[in-house]
Amino acid sequence: MFGRLMPTEGKFFDLFNQHADLCVKGSKEMLALMTNFDDLENRVHAIEGVEKQADAVTYNTIELLHKTFITPLDRDDIHKLITRMDDILDLLEDAGQTISLYDIREVTPEAKRLAELCVACTEKVKVAVGMLHNMNNSRDILTVCEEIDRLESDADHVMRAAMSKLFRDEPDVRTLIKLKAIYELLETVTDRCEDVANIIEGIVVENA
Structure with a gap:
């Protein structure tokens, strides 16, 4: 049954793939920003543009979900996957905007690693x-x-080491607050990727 439904509503998988492509594109823009702050505003703008494209894909997925009587995956799984x-x-996008708003001018090795x-x-x-x-x-x-x-566990380790170093070595409270916010946002990106992995694992267990 599951296999027979696949060709009928393959559009969902196309939308998932489009969104996943944008996730990679956005993360690479963030890494490029962290590598070179000389083009900060353009990088932040690029991330915002990718996020808006992803919003459109999410909207189209949810709209298709409402219009589709028989879906290739559980309806709740489709909704959870695309929203996560x-x-x-x-x-x-939050991380990029925070870097810009906080006027951060240099990156730490820990932030780049995240x-x-x-x-x-x-x-x-x-x-x-x-x-x-x-x-x-x-x-x-x-x-x-x-x-x-x-990878998410690796990010946890980097985050803990970064926080320890920050509170131990950073004398300026404002800088500490700024960097702490960036570390937390970037580490949470990996958390959300793990959430997506958990949803996918559940889909596989239900349908394989």
């Missing part, structure tokens, strides 16, 4: 989402989800 994916780009882990997580999300249309991929999908979990 959208959270990823919302947080990346941005790198955001890219790695979103790339794995893209891989997992790209295989979701075919439950014959279930074993590979679960393996990728485990990799996302490991």
Whole structure:
């Protein structure tokens, strides 16, 4: 039954893939921003543009969900998956805007490392989402989800070390507050990627 429904509403998987592509694009823009602050405002603007594109994909997915009588996945799973994916780009946009508003002029190695882990997580999300249309991929999908979990754990470790160093070594309270906010936003991006992985794992268990 599940396999027969796939061709009928494959549009959902196309939309998931479009959104996953945008998640990767947004995270790479964030890493580029963290690598070179010389083009800060243009990078922030680029992230905002990607987020708006992702909002449109999310809207189209939910609109299609309301119009579709028989869906290839559980309706609640479709809604949770696309909204959690959208959270990823919302947080990346928040991080970019916060860097701009706080007038941060240089990046720490820890912030750059968190941005790198955001890219790695979103790339794995893209891989997992790209295989979701075919439950014959279930074993590979679960393996990728485990990799996302490991990357999120890596981000936790980086975050804890960054916070320890920040509170130990940063004498300026304003700088401390600014960097703490950036660390938290970037680490939360990896949390949302893990949420997406958990949703995908649940879909696989239900449908494989």
